[in-house]
Amino acid sequence: MKTTTLAEQDMQNVIATGRDTRTAVLTRSIRANVPLRKTFVQANKGAASRHGPLKDFVTGRDLRGLKAYLLIVAACSNGDKGWSTTHDSAVWARLMDIHETATDQSARTGAWRALRRLQERKLIECSRSGTMIKVTLLREDGSGESYDRPVGDAEENLFLQIPTTFWTMGRDERLDLPGLALFLVVAREKNWSAFPAGKAPEWYGWSPDTHERGLKQLVNLGLVERREHRTKAPLSPLGFTMAYQYQRTAITRPRKPKKSAAPAGR
Incomplete structure (x- = not known):
């Protein structure tokens, strides 16, 4: 039976987990709740289809992409950096828990691919320089229009709220x-x-x-x-x-x- 040395245990204790990284991102965003336009879940009445962008995640079995998108909304929607956030690809991989089942390089590649899928759905724009990846929010309805914070002043701006404790307490992980x-x-x-x-x-x-x-x-x-x-x-x-x-x-x-x-x- 393989045993873990004290030195290895100490090293494991000081390496940030996915939840640690998500908590750090949310702490930096300085907010208690994350707004998300309701049109992401379901289009407003009168639309040709009631389906929102959420449908493609479900039918495409893209849990990783959906978790990543919600976290990006949480990280960017305070407008502190123009609806954008930038991290090393290894950090993006840890935010998505890809590092748990992949080598470092594979995890980095997996994170980039997940973000590219979000870009193809017109929910974000992403670019990379070296190992750094910048992500910018687009409007939640998948129209490709620029993002602005929903304020509830019109039907298309109605929003739901998710408490940041949803991530920091690990409820998303279950x-x-x-x-x-x-x-x-x-x-x-x-x-x-x-x-x-x-x-x-x-x-x-x-x-x-x-x-x-x-x-x-x-x-x-x-x-x-x-x-x-x-x-x-x-x-x-x-x-x-x-x-x-x-x-x-x-x-x-x-x-x-x-x-x-x-x-x-x-």
């Missing part, structure tokens, strides 16, 4: 692709909304089975809670219809800003 996609779906809507699986292909672009698996995982992990909701239906056999409603649990809801201390009286 979700598979259906779970993460449905987390965004639930976050997009009001508390205690219904998400019928039969509508998933029309509303979001993925299968009812994917939809149900995502909701089930969220409930099992305690990230979303579920309740029964009955509606009077005089012509139904039971006299009512029943549907499940969902909302985020307290640990995944947006964090309220801390109140400033009242000024001392004169």
Whole structure:
């Protein structure tokens, strides 16, 4: 049996993990919640299709790309550096946890490819110089238009919020692709909304089975809670219809800003 020496254990303790790196990026962004336009999840009513850019991540089985994109939004959307962020390719690989299963060079290559896929979806622009990779946000609807911070002043600027603790507490690490996609779906809507699986292909672009698996995982992990909701239906056999409603649990809801201390009286 292979044993680990004390020196090797010490070295492992001082090497930053993926979560350490994500936490450092989010700490630098100086925000409690990350805004994301609702049109990333689902297009507004009246559009030719209700599917948002999220659909392509789900149908393309691109969990790595989706996690990377959400983190880029978190890192860039404070506008501190013009909606951009720059890191060494090894740091990008660690942000995506690619380093855990690949050699250094393979991890660097994997990170660049993941970012290029986001660029092909017109969600970001990316460029590299040597080992440094610069990423700039584009609008979340996949239109390729320049990014600006959503402020909720119009339907196309409505946004959901994800608390930074979603990453710093490792809650993102526990979700598979259906779970993460449905987390965004639930976050997009009001508390205690219904998400019928039969509508998933029309509303979001993925299968009812994917939809149900995502909701089930969220409930099992305690990230979303579920309740029964009955509606009077005089012509139904039971006299009512029943549907499940969902909302985020307290640990995944947006964090309220801390109140400033009242000024001392004169």
